[in-house]
Amino acid sequence: xxxxxxxxxxxxxHDFLNELTYFRCGAAVPLAGRFRLIDFTLSNMAKSNIQExxxxxxxxxxxxxxxxxxxxxxxxxRRHGGxxxxxxxxxxxxxxxxxxxxxxxxxxxxxxxxxxxxVLISGSQxxxxxxxxxLFDYHxxxxxxxxxxxxxxxxxPEHHACVKVRVDENNWVTCLSNDTxxxxxxxxxxxxxxxxxxxxxxxxxxxxxxxxxxxxxKANLDHLKVNAYHYDGYSAIINSVESYYxxxxxxxxxxxxxxxxxxxxxxxxKIGNQPPTKYRGTSKVNQSLIATGCVxxxxxxxxxxxxxxxxxxGAVVKNSIIMQRCTIEQGVHLENVILDKDVHITENQxxxxxxxxxxxxxxxxxx
Amino acid sequence: xxxxxxxxxxxxxxxxxxxxLTKNLAKPAVPFGGRYRIIDFPLSNCLxxxxxxxxxxxxxxxxxxNKHVGVGKPWDLDRMNDGxxxxxxxxxxxxxxxxxxxxxxxxxxxxxIESYDPDYVLVLSGDHIYHMDYEKMLAQHKQNNxxxxxxxxxxxxxxxxxFGILNTTDDMKIYEFEEKPTNAKSNLASMGIYIFNWxxxxxxxxxxxxxxxxxxxxxxxxxxxxxxxxxxxxxxxxKGYWKDVGTVESYWEAHMDLLEEDLELFLHNNEWRTxxxxxxxAPQLIEANADVHQSLINNGCIVGGKLDRSILFEDVHVAExxxxxxxxxxxxxxxxxxxxxxxxxxxxxxxxxDNTTYIAQADEEPIVISPDFFEQATSS
Numbered sequence: 001x002x003x004x005x006x007x008x009x010x011x012x013x014h015d016f017l018n019e020l021t022y023f024r025c026g027a028a029v030p031l032a033g034r035f036r037l038i039d040f041t042l043s044n045m046a047k048s049n050i051q052e053x054x055x056x057x058x059x060x061x062x063x064x065x066x067x068x069x070x071x072x073x074x075x076x077x078r079r080h081g082g083x084x085x086x087x088x089x090x091x092x093x094x095x096x097x098x099x100x101x102x103x104x105x106x107x108x109x110x111x112x113x114x115x116x117x118x119v120l121i122s123g124s125q126x127x128x129x130x131x132x133x134x135l136f137d138y139h140x141x142x143x144x145x146x147x148x149x150x151x152x153x154x155x156x157p158e159h160h161a162c163v164k165v166r167v168d169e170n171n172w173v174t175c176l177s178n179d180t181x182x183x184x185x186x187x188x189x190x191x192x193x194x195x196x197x198x199x200x201x202x203x204x205x206x207x208x209x210x211x212x213x214x215x216x217x218k219a220n221l222d223h224l225k226v227n228a229y230h231y232d233g234y235s236a237i238i239n240s241v242e243s244y245y246x247x248x249x250x251x252x253x254x255x256x257x258x259x260x261x262x263x264x265x266x267x268x269x270k271i272g273n274q275p276p277t278k279y280r281g282t283s284k285v286n287q288s289l290i291a292t293g294c295v296x297x298x299x300x301x302x303x304x305x306x307x308x309x310x311x312x313x314g315a316v317v318k319n320s321i322i323m324q325r326c327t328i329e330q331g332v333h334l335e336n337v338i339l340d341k342d343v344h345i346t347e348n349q350x351x352x353x354x355x356x357x358x359x360x361x362x363x364x365x366x367x
Numbered sequence: 368x369x370x371x372x373x374x375x376x377x378x379x380x381x382x383x384x385x386x387x388l389t390k391n392l393a394k395p396a397v398p399f400g401g402r403y404r405i406i407d408f409p410l411s412n413c414l415x416x417x418x419x420x421x422x423x424x425x426x427x428x429x430x431x432x433n434k435h436v437g438v439g440k441p442w443d444l445d446r447m448n449d450g451x452x453x454x455x456x457x458x459x460x461x462x463x464x465x466x467x468x469x470x471x472x473x474x475x476x477x478x479x480i481e482s483y484d485p486d487y488v489l490v491l492s493g494d495h496i497y498h499m500d501y502e503k504m505l506a507q508h509k510q511n512n513x514x515x516x517x518x519x520x521x522x523x524x525x526x527x528x529x530f531g532i533l534n535t536t537d538d539m540k541i542y543e544f545e546e547k548p549t550n551a552k553s554n555l556a557s558m559g560i561y562i563f564n565w566x567x568x569x570x571x572x573x574x575x576x577x578x579x580x581x582x583x584x585x586x587x588x589x590x591x592x593x594x595x596x597x598x599x600x601x602x603x604x605x606k607g608y609w610k611d612v613g614t615v616e617s618y619w620e621a622h623m624d625l626l627e628e629d630l631e632l633f634l635h636n637n638e639w640r641t642x643x644x645x646x647x648x649a650p651q652l653i654e655a656n657a658d659v660h661q662s663l664i665n666n667g668c669i670v671g672g673k674l675d676r677s678i679l680f681e682d683v684h685v686a687e688x689x690x691x692x693x694x695x696x697x698x699x700x701x702x703x704x705x706x707x708x709x710x711x712x713x714x715x716x717x718x719x720x721d722n723t724t725y726i727a728q729a730d731e732e733p734i735v736i737s738p739d740f741f742e743q744a745t746s747s
Binding site: 032033034252254257258260261262266267268269271272273275276277278279280281282283284285286287288289290291292293295300304305 | 400401402441628634635640641642643645646647648649650651652653654655656657658659660661662663664665666667669674678679680
């Protein structure tokens with residue numbers, strides 16, 4: 001049977017979420033009430049019969065490691081394969097590689113030992129709930145060297161930074177660019193033969209290249225057969241605070257929520273063991289996404305509460321994202337605010353951000 | 368490998384008084400508290416009180432229970448040398464048969480207990496809701512130099528006739544058992560939690576095995592025999608919430624208890640967590656026209672209607688313009704639009720059609736809507 005091994009390459013994802021990435025890498029940022037960014041791609045891989053997944057982490061990976069643990073919550077604690085978290089550990093004194101190629105060069109044994117002939121590569125910024133099996137079947141069927149997972153968006157600012165794709169009538173990729181008007185977007189998910197990947201890696205290193213996808217795939221478009229597999233399901237790109245806020249808020253619409261969560265298998269994440277959320281007599285909650293373990297006395301409107309948040313009597317939380325274990329005391333008024341974990345807002349405080357630019361408060365602050 | 372104490376969790380009971388709730392599953396597997404099954408409470412107590420050698424005795428309808436318990440992972444009981452072992456009835460060289468009573472369940476699993484060469488055996492039942500530190504009870508047992516320690520709860524005097532009552536001296540030494548007495552001398556009720564010195568218990572199990580007129584039951588046979596022979600039996604007073612969810616009415620009541628302010632810390636207690644499985648549903652979505660008060664809601668729920676004093680397990684949908692009051696909704700239930708439920712228990716994956724009303728009056732037993740409820744209604 002033809003199978004894939006997984007690679008989540010975080011090496012090129014910089015700290016793209018301001019205060020939220022002060023203490024953690026982007027992949028470890030919490031979203032949608034109980035998940036972290038990486039959960040989506042990791043769950044998709046786990047559901048695609050991928051038995052081993054490696055993660056190339058750049059920096060600030062402590063929170064990521066704490067979240068992933070042994071991979072048990074994704075069913076990746078395996079005798080055969082499993083989860084490999086690979087921080088920057090440069091062990092080869094003769095190493096001349098640069099950029100994300102250093103990660104490839106120093107972890108070649110992951111690919112060499114893996115029993116699969118194909119590698120699925122992904123970042124963490126593409127949020128979807130799917131299986132990559134169809135993409136893989138398509139890749140085999142077309143005989144392509146590389147198949148890119150692409151989708152179409154009504155363009156938003158977050159799509160500016162994405163690679164855009166132009167294809168011919170058979171979906172063969174003719175051009176990869178940063179064309180700001182092209183709606184056909186590359187999701188940073190792609191699949192190729194392992195032997196080709198190793199070949200391209202060696203080639204890039206020998207030529208002092210720094211970026212595996214740009215220098216290995218994009219630059220070789222003229223002699224590689226690159227195809228595009230179009231994904232039609234619900235998805236989002238999160239690569240800035242604005243897109244983070246917008247895409248979280250989008251999930252308050254029942255339709256979007258059902259598309260991302262209710263269809264197909266659940267998105268896997270670290271299990272938290274919280275009790276059901278308690279709504280007390282005075283609670284008034286509308287149009288909100290609420291995780292477990294919360295205790296709500298106050299008003300919550302058009303907002304997201306992560307696990308274990310307390311909203312006391314008379315407090316109002318509007319258009320906001322409140323992360324794990326925050327406490328909102330009596331009489332507080334919050335609007336267009338993102339509170340990172342463990343923030344304590346004391347009585348009668350009022351905080352308001354702009355609708356387009358929410359006010360972000362870093363972890364463990366008391367205000 | 369020697370372990371000081373082996374825990375035997377009796378989870379084989381049918382719980383027939385729960386009616387439809389236990390039609391296809393054992394009582395310890397009945398859903399409770401918005402995300403748990405009843406057995407999660409004693410199993411979480413085991414983890415929180417560091418009792419890591421646990422035998423779970425199963426017999427009646429064990430499929431759901433076995434799947435839920437698995438290798439004990441949610442309770443950290445998937446361990447290298449001990450952990451959780453499911454003990455189902457078995458056949459052997461001399462044939463075999465079902466467990467005939469609570470004591471017989473231990474008699475037939477002597478080999479399991481002996482393999483840990485324990486000093487003490489803690490016997491629990493899998494059908495009560497409470498938080499208890501068994502380690503403290505064991506410490507008390509050792510301090511009293513007791514042969515048996517029985518955990519007891521002070522019940523209201525007017526309810527003593529419903530319980531097995533223990534009469535004790537001032538130092539909590541037991542001198543008499545009274546089963547459901549009309550004129551009780553004490554209000555200390557047995558909670559069905561026992562610690563035995565294993566060597567002594569083994570002798571009594573051996574005698575009980577050969578006795579033809581015995582019910583092979585701890586309460587009826589073993590404990591009275593031990594007391595009669597002058598062994599040291601002590602009561603261990605328990606303070607806190609304890610509920611036997613034996614009937615549909617008490618099952619419903621226990622849920623309403625969870626919504627009371629003074630019991631809130633029971634589930635939201637970070638020092639004494641209750642652990643269970645998690646099916647990884649997304650957070651609950653409370654829609655624009657929803658109105659939610661005094662309720663507990665789990666992951667995966669989508670609420671468009673009005674909830675008052677109700678409990679929603681995972682993956683329940685309540686459509687707009689519906690009103691759910693004082694009801695318990697098990698996982699996967701779909702409640703249509705313009706539905707009115709009051710004092711109702713809806714079982715797993717039932718679909719309640721639009722425009723339906725089910726109300727149990729305050730003096731009636733809560734209505735249980737099971738998967739075959741609508742078939743029965745249409746065929747009759």
